[in-house]
Amino acid sequence: MTAKRWIDACHFGDCRLLMARMAADGVQAHTVVTSPPYYGLRSYLPEDAPNRQHELGLERTPREYVDRMVDVFRHVCNLLVEDSTVWLRQLVVRIKAQCGKNGGGQAVSMTVAAVTCPACGAPMRRIKGSRGYFWGCSAFRDGCRATLRDVDGVAVQAHG
Structure with missing residues (x-):
């Protein structure tokens, strides 16, 4: 397959294998937009699907999920x-991919972190208020009054 045949088309299969083939065919991307499956929330394949063991989000532990996502973003970096x-849209798990050439290779790191308070660094928690959900600092009783907006279950901080 040539690079042009990958563009503006849908491809189905293990994204890691597909991206490896894309890289081999010389595909290069300026932008990647993705919302990978969240850990443990749902399966998109039927129980008897032959490739179900490759489905992202169904790993036994969060660590296995993070390891597989790191592998996915290594392939993304190659493109x-x-x-x-x-x-990248991700629920609860914050992923930071650092792509760069270092001796011909790509470096990718991933961290899992809870939402932390921008004012004091304490964990934030999602709270249902009278006007909907928001994120409040767990150090509220210690005097921290920081809050973040909630958009579809994700804490959002306005940057101004």
């Missing part, structure tokens, strides 16, 4: 040009 961007 990115030097000044590219990645848009």
Whole structure:
């Protein structure tokens, strides 16, 4: 397959294998937008699907999920040009992928972190208020009054 045949088309299968083939065919991307399956929330394949063991999000532990996501983003990095961007939507798990050439390879790191208070660093928790959900600091009783907006279960901080 040539690079052009990968563009503007849907491809089905293990994303890691597909991206490896794309890289071998010379595909390069300036932007990647993705919302990978969240850990442990649902399966998109029937129980008897032959490739179900490759489905992301069904790992036995969060650590296994993170390890598989790191592998996915190693493949993503292999497709990115030097000044590219990645848009990633992820629930609860915050993923930071660092792509760069270091001795010809790609470096990817991933961290799992709870939402932390921007004012004091304490964990934030999702709270249902009279006007809907928001995120409040767990150090409220100690005097921290920081809050974050909630958008579809994700804590959002306005940058101004």
